Amino acid sequence: MKLPDNMGHFGAYGGRYISETLMPAIIELEEFYKKIRKDNSFKKEFNYYLKNYVGRPSPLFYAKRLSDIYKSEIYLKREDLNHTGAHKINNTIGQALLAVKMGKKRIIAETGAGQHGVATATVCALFDLECEIFMGKKDVERQEQNVFRMELLGAHVNPVESGSQTLKDAMNEALRDWIANVKNTYYMIGTVAGPHPYPQIVRDFQSVIGKEILKQIKKLPDIMIACVGGGSNAMGMFYPFIKYDKVKMYGVEAGGLGIKTGMHAASISGGRPGVLHGNKTYLLQDEFGRIKNAHSIAAGLDYPGVGPEHSHFADKKRIIFDSVTDEEAVSAFQMLCKLEGIIPALESAHAIAYLEKIKREIKGKSVIINLSGRGDKDMHTVSDYILSK
Amino acid sequence: MNKIDTFFNKLKAANRTAFIPFISIGDPDIEASFEIAKTLINNGADMIELGFPFSDPMADGKVIQKSYERALKNIISMQDAFDFIKRLKAYRDIPVIFFTYYNPVFVLGHKFANGARNAGVDGVLIVDLPPEESDEFTKYIKKKDIYQIFLLAPTTDIDRMRYILSYAKGFVYYVSVTGVTGARETLSAAIRSKVKEIKKISDIPVGIGFGISTKEQVKEISEYADAVIIGSKIIQFIENNINDKSRILKEIAEFSFNIRSSLS
Numbered sequence: 001m002k003l004p005d006n007m008g009h010f011g012a013y014g015g016r017y018i019s020e021t022l023m024p025a026i027i028e029l030e031e032f033y034k035k036i037r038k039d040n041s042f043k044k045e046f047n048y049y050l051k052n053y054v055g056r057p058s059p060l061f062y063a064k065r066l067s068d069i070y071k072s073e074i075y076l077k078r079e080d081l082n083h084t085g086a087h088k089i090n091n092t093i094g095q096a097l098l099a100v101k102m103g104k105k106r107i108i109a110e111t112g113a114g115q116h117g118v119a120t121a122t123v124c125a126l127f128d129l130e131c132e133i134f135m136g137k138k139d140v141e142r143q144e145q146n147v148f149r150m151e152l153l154g155a156h157v158n159p160v161e162s163g164s165q166t167l168k169d170a171m172n173e174a175l176r177d178w179i180a181n182v183k184n185t186y187y188m189i190g191t192v193a194g195p196h197p198y199p200q201i202v203r204d205f206q207s208v209i210g211k212e213i214l215k216q217i218k219k220l221p222d223i224m225i226a227c228v229g230g231g232s233n234a235m236g237m238f239y240p241f242i243k244y245d246k247v248k249m250y251g252v253e254a255g256g257l258g259i260k261t262g263m264h265a266a267s268i269s270g271g272r273p274g275v276l277h278g279n280k281t282y283l284l285q286d287e288f289g290r291i292k293n294a295h296s297i298a299a300g301l302d303y304p305g306v307g308p309e310h311s312h313f314a315d316k317k318r319i320i321f322d323s324v325t326d327e328e329a330v331s332a333f334q335m336l337c338k339l340e341g342i343i344p345a346l347e348s349a350h351a352i353a354y355l356e357k358i359k360r361e362i363k364g365k366s367v368i369i370n371l372s373g374r375g376d377k378d379m380h381t382v383s384d385y386i387l388s389k
Numbered sequence: 390m391n392k393i394d395t396f397f398n399k400l401k402a403a404n405r406t407a408f409i410p411f412i413s414i415g416d417p418d419i420e421a422s423f424e425i426a427k428t429l430i431n432n433g434a435d436m437i438e439l440g441f442p443f444s445d446p447m448a449d450g451k452v453i454q455k456s457y458e459r460a461l462k463n464i465i466s467m468q469d470a471f472d473f474i475k476r477l478k479a480y481r482d483i484p485v486i487f488f489t490y491y492n493p494v495f496v497l498g499h500k501f502a503n504g505a506r507n508a509g510v511d512g513v514l515i516v517d518l519p520p521e522e523s524d525e526f527t528k529y530i531k532k533k534d535i536y537q538i539f540l541l542a543p544t545t546d547i548d549r550m551r552y553i554l555s556y557a558k559g560f561v562y563y564v565s566v567t568g569v570t571g572a573r574e575t576l577s578a579a580i581r582s583k584v585k586e587i588k589k590i591s592d593i594p595v596g597i598g599f600g601i602s603t604k605e606q607v608k609e610i611s612e613y614a615d616a617v618i619i620g621s622k623i624i625q626f627i628e629n630n631i632n633d634k635s636r637i638l639k640e641i642a643e644f645s646f647n648i649r650s651s652l653s
């Protein structure tokens with residue numbers, strides 16, 4: 001069966017749970033995207049920018065020292081080498097082209113750590129689009145450098161003071177702006193979540209990751225691992241491999257201080273199905289259906305929801321979801337620096353950390369890990385964390 | 390017959406436009422919000438819309454966001470909300486519209502519908518549940534004599550209007566601004582013609598809400614619509630006088646009385 005269905009459902013998940021004011025815009029986007037998705041000149045243009053601007057294809061690097069330690073064959077998909085330092089740019093290039101074709105001149109986006117915000121500000125500069133970024137006030141304070149980067153790129157950053165002042169509230173505020181300015185504004189969502197057709201659009205644009213891997217390998221891997229915040233880097237890598245049943249997939253969520261403490265961002269491992277930000281999916285919530293604050297040392301994973309397609313594959317057990325803690329992620333971060341000379345993003349370090357959890361299983365097997373981003377942005381966070389220990 | 394229908398039939402016979410105030414349950418606290426609801430009823434509210442405070446009110450402006458934040462400090466459960474409504478209905482049996490986002494309803498499912506029915510809820514307005522996704526909720530409220538109240542927006546075109554109106558029961562809520570909730574001074578001239586379009590398609594009553602705050606706006610709306618819904622403007626009285634409950638009640642009573650007097 002093809003997913004999503006016509007109504008944007010991935011099994012029991014997904015859909016469109018939004019204000020009526022936005023429904024016509026969402027339907028317009030869906031219809032426009034349906035047409036352009038198969039359009040060869042659009043594909044060509046997308047690939048042109050991926051190659052000449054982002055620097056794709058990204059290498060699939062055989063990590064020898066890491067492999068030796070785990071007695072397995074470990075490859076890293078180097079999304080950290082992309083322009084702007086993460087996989088996020090794959091999606092924003094695609095959506096910016098879409099916005100331009102739709103004749104929308106004003107772009108809005110939410111951001112947590114600022115990675116999607118930077119990727120959005122970047123393409124807005126590239127394509128001469130007005131750019132408004134919504135970012136929780138707490139994140140603005142935590143991620144000063146990314147705020148400055150966005151401003152250098154010509155974006156206007158709006159600190160969001162409502163609710164918990166983090167990513168979920170930034171998304172609420174972006175939706176409010178969209179409700180008020182829907183006629184001339186394109187909402188650029190940063191992950192495989194939100195109302196249909198966003199989960200599909202972002203999946204399609206990020207799938208370049210998995211498609212490249214298919215060309216880069218000689219045989220199918222036994223295991224694939226990716227970190228999961230909203231799930232875009234994971235879906236981008238997994239999706240072209242979903243049909244190969246023998247490829248085992250692990251989605252690693254942010255365990256924060258540990259699932260039992262309640263201080264985590266593991267929506268699937270530690271949450272329940274619910275409805276937020278336009279889709280039905282696993283969420284962190286209390287008994288009354290109110291959304292809980294997420295916690296993770298990796299700001300890009302610090303979100304109480306996850307893309308609906310992941311929820312579906314979790315129930316179907318096609319993707320296995322588990323989590324690693326802040327502490328485990330920081331250890332893996334340090335390990336990768338020393339072993340391979342690669343400073344990973346703290347988000348990506350969660351995927352690396354999972355090797356330790358399945359070290360018996362991976363012995364003698366081949367493993368591909370999505371190194372979704374680089375760690376330059378995390379220097380302060382990691383040094384503070386190490387000093388506080 | 391659902392009480393909303395009987396109510397609008399009566400209004401129509403009297404050639405009267407309904408005043409429907411909106412407040413959040415539990416703002417500033419449960420007892421004070423109960424007093425506010427009573428005050429509204431005693432000063433001209435024909436029907437009342439009660440909001441269940443939610444952590445992520447994506448369709449609401451600053452005033453209602455803050456109202457929810459104040460209410461959330463009091464940890465209002467769904468049962469508290471149902472108890473509130475039951476007591477209010479015992480005080481005065483007017484139609485009650487329960488306003489919420491979908492998640493708090495979804496996590497309870499059938500339990501929500503049973504509780505709402507027992508409390509006396511007549512209509513449920515779920516701002517993030519368009520007809521496309523409403524089947525599940527329709528199953529919950531089946532045979533419960535509760536209506537889902539649907540919304541139309543300025544962005545809704547005529548085909549989609551027809552589609553939504555085919556689902557609508559009780560009354561349809563026309564969102565008068567392209568934006569979130571919050572008081573505005575002026576009224577878009579397009580509302581009158583939109584309501585005309587709606588009336589051509591269906592004879593369901595039309596309520597106008599979002600951004601309504603003045604007597605002048607209300608007077609104008611009463612010329613072409615069946616109900617006017619006012620939220621942020623009323624809740625602003627709570628925010629402005631947060632440490633003076635008697636003043637909150639006094640200002641809300643005056644405002645409510647003035648609005649009712651401006652309606653035909």
Ligand SMILES: Cc1ncc(COP(=O)(O)O)c(C=O)c1O
Pocket residue numbers: 086087088112113115116190191192227228229230231232233234299300301345347348372373374
């Ligand atoms: C480097 C990196 N990896 C992963 C993520 C998590 O997002 P997703 O799960 O959508 O890939 C982010 C988000 O900011 C990120 O910056």
